[in-house]
Amino acid sequence: MYKQLIKDLKGDSLKPYYEGIKVYTDSLSQYLAAKVVLIRQGAQKFLVATGSGELYEDLIGYENNGFKLAFPTHENRLVLNKYFPYTAPVANTEHRTSVGLGDRLGLATPGHIRAVKDTDVFPIFAQQSVRELDMTHRKYEDVIDAASYAVFQEGYKKGFGADGDHLKTKEDILKELDLGATMITLDSSEKIDNTILDLNDEELLTKYEVLDASIRSYYEEKYLDSDVKFEGLSLSISKIQLMRDVLTYYAAISFIQEVYEEIIKPYKLPLDFEISIDETSTPTNPISHYIIAQELKDRNIIISTMAPRFIGEFQKGIDYIGDLDMFTQDIRAHVAIAEHFGYRISVHSGSDKFSIFPIVARETHGKFHVKTAGTNWLEAVEVLAEKEPALYREVHAHALDRFSDATALYHVTTNLNNIPSLHDMEDDKLPEYLKNNDARQLLHITYGYILRDQDEHGNFLLRERFFDALDDHMEDYTKHLDEHISRHLALLNLK
Numbered sequence: 001m002y003k004q005l006i007k008d009l010k011g012d013s014l015k016p017y018y019e020g021i022k023v024y025t026d027s028l029s030q031y032l033a034a035k036v037v038l039i040r041q042g043a044q045k046f047l048v049a050t051g052s053g054e055l056y057e058d059l060i061g062y063e064n065n066g067f068k069l070a071f072p073t074h075e076n077r078l079v080l081n082k083y084f085p086y087t088a089p090v091a092n093t094e095h096r097t098s099v100g101l102g103d104r105l106g107l108a109t110p111g112h113i114r115a116v117k118d119t120d121v122f123p124i125f126a127q128q129s130v131r132e133l134d135m136t137h138r139k140y141e142d143v144i145d146a147a148s149y150a151v152f153q154e155g156y157k158k159g160f161g162a163d164g165d166h167l168k169t170k171e172d173i174l175k176e177l178d179l180g181a182t183m184i185t186l187d188s189s190e191k192i193d194n195t196i197l198d199l200n201d202e203e204l205l206t207k208y209e210v211l212d213a214s215i216r217s218y219y220e221e222k223y224l225d226s227d228v229k230f231e232g233l234s235l236s237i238s239k240i241q242l243m244r245d246v247l248t249y250y251a252a253i254s255f256i257q258e259v260y261e262e263i264i265k266p267y268k269l270p271l272d273f274e275i276s277i278d279e280t281s282t283p284t285n286p287i288s289h290y291i292i293a294q295e296l297k298d299r300n301i302i303i304s305t306m307a308p309r310f311i312g313e314f315q316k317g318i319d320y321i322g323d324l325d326m327f328t329q330d331i332r333a334h335v336a337i338a339e340h341f342g343y344r345i346s347v348h349s350g351s352d353k354f355s356i357f358p359i360v361a362r363e364t365h366g367k368f369h370v371k372t373a374g375t376n377w378l379e380a381v382e383v384l385a386e387k388e389p390a391l392y393r394e395v396h397a398h399a400l401d402r403f404s405d406a407t408a409l410y411h412v413t414t415n416l417n418n419i420p421s422l423h424d425m426e427d428d429k430l431p432e433y434l435k436n437n438d439a440r441q442l443l444h445i446t447y448g449y450i451l452r453d454q455d456e457h458g459n460f461l462l463r464e465r466f467f468d469a470l471d472d473h474m475e476d477y478t479k480h481l482d483e484h485i486s487r488h489l490a491l492l493n494l495k
């Protein structure tokens, strides 16, 4: 079966297909006397290597008449990284405008590569939060493995990043750095006291006065009743505002400093460090952002990006909800602060926020980071709705069953009553659910239950059939992603 393929591989005349074998010809690579290429036979992918030398010997696989067949394992990914460095994640050392492309299935990166390959965007192909890893029962090395193999498969050599997203503990940061993360998104939300904003002035004063005097005097000496003016931004910091910000953020600022000094600064490889304060109960006041930024500067903490929580609603998998003029004013203030202190603004939950993308591109002067993830999952669900109606109906029904559990993890304002009943939808109309915001949110936040729930015998209810179906329609999925992410990039003025 492989005889002609191996002959052509050795002879530099490789074709894209051989007797039921798809050859990813863009993956063809050579290191000294060894050649390797990625193929797919049925649903299984293999590395096929010929020749001799370290690369050939290092690949873990099965020898057979002068060639080696190797599974795309974690160990073999590390071998590819060793001999073909472009397959390993790197930091965005040129601080290029970047997009996070979270892939919960491990199948989306080929489509992402098609969307970004002719642009100057720095892509973060390996981006998953701890929440996503928990929900999908994946390890972080699986995320980097999937991205690296896709980069090898597509022959993408422009560099990509790996974001350890929404990490809250030093242990998780160290673990994901050890696994190859080139960007760390520190989520300090657990150190942010969201209750302070609900206090009235009297309650606020009472709570503030019992705060350690050294903390109070530190911030009062630096910020009390001060006016800040730069790059078109003018901020006045009143005692009330300062008391709120100190009580809300002082612990988070200390934690950021601890993480930076203990882990980020000593880390020997280039690394992007993002501060995420977007998952809070209220929008980030620009004064709060300024104080945090000034403290990071004064503590010699260097960050690449900061993710504030903007005004309006950034709900999962649907467009922005809010007043665009107010959003414009809000992001303009945050950008002025970011540019003053020398970092970029990061926009989380960027999936499908089409109405604000032109504003983001304009107000950041084209220098930003935008994160997506859910939309790449929803494109897979849309392929099922188009190609596998019976399975889609099961997925949709299970999402309805598990929706209330999912709302504990994701803030959404979904109204299930706005979602037409499955019973009333003909098969050819099922894709219309993916144009219904409430259905998009239903299908988005229940991804973990769809992928991991099992029956009483321990058999997956949907997972295996979901992946098998997607495998059968992989080119459709890849095309969906290319078109959909290209729409994101175009509106961000990146394509």
Ligand SMILES: O=C(O)[C@@H](O)[C@H](O)[C@H](O)C(=O)CO
Pocket: 102, 128, 129, 131, 132, 165, 166, 347, 348, 349, 350, 351, 371, 372, 373, 374
């Ligand atoms: O769902 C998650 O936990 C992540 O996708 C997280 O929301 C991520 O930081 C993001 O903003 C993707 O749009």
